[in-house]
Amino acid sequence: MVRAGSLHLSWHQRLLVHASGWLLLASGLVWLGVHYLAGAGAGELPHPLEAWMMRVHALAAWVAAFALGEIAASHIPRGWHTTMRRRTPAQRRLGLALCVMALALVLTGYALMYLVPELWRAAWGWAHSGVGAVMAAVLVVHSSGVLHRRAV
Numbered sequence: 001m002v003r004a005g006s007l008h009l010s011w012h013q014r015l016l017v018h019a020s021g022w023l024l025l026a027s028g029l030v031w032l033g034v035h036y037l038a039g040a041g042a043g044e045l046p047h048p049l050e051a052w053m054m055r056v057h058a059l060a061a062w063v064a065a066f067a068l069g070e071i072a073a074s075h076i077p078r079g080w081h082t083t084m085r086r087r088t089p090a091q092r093r094l095g096l097a098l099c100v101m102a103l104a105l106v107l108t109g110y111a112l113m114y115l116v117p118e119l120w121r122a123a124w125g126w127a128h129s130g131v132g133a134v135m136a137a138v139l140v141v142h143s144s145g146v147l148h149r150r151a152v
Contacts, residue, residue, distance in 0.1 A: 007075065007078055007079050007082055009071065009075055013067065013070055013071055013075070016063060016064075016066065016067035016070065017064075017067050017071070017139075019060075019063070020060045020061075020063040020064035020067055021064065021136065021139060023056065023057075023060040023063075024057060024060045024061060024064060024132065025132065025133070025136050027053045027056040027057040027060060028053075028057055028129060028132055030049070030053050031049075031050060031053035031054060031057065032129060034047045034049045034050055034053065035047070035050055041122075061106075061109060064102075065106065068102055076095065076099070079091070079092070079095055080092065080095070091142070094138055094141060094142040095142060097138055098135065098138055098139060098142060101131055101134065101135040101138065102135070104131050105128065105131055105132055105135065108124055108127060108128040108131070109128060111124060112124055112125060112128060
């Protein structure tokens with residue numbers, strides 16, 4: 001049980017964030033590998049696994065959006081207030097970077113599905129993939145709390 005006012009996520013929030021995050025990363029990486037090594041990106045017909053990885057990725061994105069909404073209601077405001085009081089700007093900057101990257105991933109993911117013309121699809125896809133990989137690394141650092149020490 002998480003104490004009221006604590007910055008720690010509850011067990012179900014951690015489960016949602018970790019499960020959706022790792023599933024997004026894994027499905028995205030598998031899709032990239034299959035697409036560019038054996039599928040349409042390699043000049044071949046689309047590999048059957050490409051469509052399945054997109055479906056898994058989309059499902060995980062919905063779960064991640066739900067998790068983000070849940071932590072936006074509690075963890076983010078408490079964290080912002082606490083890091084202001086404790087003067088830990090590095091942790092606050094990481095949290096803000098995660099919010100910006102999440103917004104970028106939602107927008108580029110939506111654009112890739114519905115708005116981006118074929119000519120620009122590869123560039124947008126690589127940008128989406130790059131932001132996703134960086135976000136995974138930043139999330140690991142942020143959740144470890146290594147930067148949550150009091151600033152001197």
